Amino acid sequence: MKFTFLSINASKIGILLFFSSVLLACQSQTQALRVAVSPWLGFEPIFLSKQLSFEGSNAYIVNELTTPSHVMHALKSGQVDAGFLSLTETISLLSERVDLTVVAIIDRSVGGDALVTRQDIKNIEQLKGERIGYESLSVASLVMDDWLQDTKVNADDFVLVEAKLDEQLALFRKGEISAVMTSGPIQSRLVDNLSANVLYKSAAQGQPYYRVMVVRTEVLQKKRNGISNLLKNFYKANTWLEEHSREGYKLIAKRTQLYSKEVRQAYGNIQMLNAQQSIALFSGNFILGLAQEKAQRMAELELIHRAPDLSRSFTSEWLLELNGV
Known part of the structure; x- marks a missing residue:
């Protein structure tokens, strides 16, 4: 009987430990930065950071959606905290009064x-x-x-x-x-x-088309750890890809169900930007000015109702912090 009594207590302890671990996991999921992306090879470093198990990669959860429109909807509805979009798509959301902050410039399409x-x-x-x-x-x-x-x-x-x-x-x-x-x-x-x-x-006219990382402004401070880890690991994975392109292209090809040759060719149409290059685009309000020009053009083409005020939607603060500035 004594043995049975101990087994029951052990079972109770086991159950309590199980539910405690589930609760901790749920809390971890809640606190993690929820990120949405759509298929674009310039966004692949975010997946590489997970595949390579970079430190801090558990601070963000990546959801790959099938279209940019779905990413926009997820941001608008608050289903995710951050997303990777084109500058054009970001302007569309800002014109609908979705409060977003652009924290990084990821790449430039040169024919992508x-x-x-x-x-x-x-x-x-x-x-x-x-x-x-x-x-x-x-x-x-x-x-x-x-x-x-x-x-x-x-x-x-x-x-x-x-x-x-x-x-x-x-x-x-x-x-x-x-x-x-x-x-x-x-x-x-x-x-x-x-x-x-x-x-x-897209490179034919020399028009610059940038992809950016945006964060819902309301979570900038709440999810600070996730944002910092995501940016750090994205650029770290980008550097790793440059130094190990053959291995990296194989990993990307496997994940995207493409051939390594197709991945290599596609990257020839994408200019990946490092943190320093991204900061340079923020300086002198270059990216803000470009966004304002695009917003005006989009309004003229009736792609949006009116050009939104973008003056508070761009910041290099996170990248400067990443670089220890």
């Missing part, structure tokens, strides 16, 4: 956003009258306008249809669209697997 057409369509004349898909709430809207202006063609010459990033491959395969303004892994799959043509790249 592109207009891709069916194999048999090799020029604009052949494309006229055809259906072109693009995600209207994403950076694709401005790249589309760049293309129209650069080639001096009218939007009425084409049928422009909504095609979110996670729908584009299927729509293209089915022939429901003849071309698509796309980016990242989708661009690689269309070109390499379906022999599609790249008719236009």
Whole structure:
């Protein structure tokens, strides 16, 4: 009987320990920074930091959503604390009075956003009258306008249809669209697997298209540890990728279900920025000025109702702290 009594107590202690560990895990999950990203190879260092088990990587939870629109919705609804978006997408949210702060400039697209057409369509004349898909709430809207202006063609010459990033491959395969303004892994799959043509790249006009990290302003202080660890590990992983590109591309290829060759080619269209380069873009209000120009242009194109006040939405404070300044 004595043995039974001890077993029961041991069981009770075991149960208490179990529920205590669950409670601690739940608290840890609550305190961790919740981050949302969509497919774009410039964001891969955040996943590498997890794969390589960098110290502090448990301070943030990464949710990969299928489209930029979904990331925008998650930020707007407060389902996540931070996100990686294009500058254009960030402006769209700020115009809807979503209180966000841009804390880092991640990369610059130098051809990573592109207009891709069916194999048999090799020029604009052949494309006229055809259906072109693009995600209207994403950076694709401005790249589309760049293309129209650069080639001096009218939007009425084409049928422009909504095609979110996670729908584009299927729509293209089915022939429901003849071309698509796309980016990242989708661009690689269309070109390499379906022999599609790249008719236009975002770098053609020299227009700068930046991706940024944004944080909901209300959590800047509450989730300070998570933000600091995320930034530190993102740039650490970025440096690691530069120094171990062959191994890094293999890890990225495995995670994204691409070939290492496709990953390497895609990175040729992305200028990754380190912390110092990001700080330099904040200095002299360069990135703020660029954002204001884009916001005005977006308002003129009726992509947003009005250009928002961006004066308090950009800060280099976190990067300066990271660099010990």
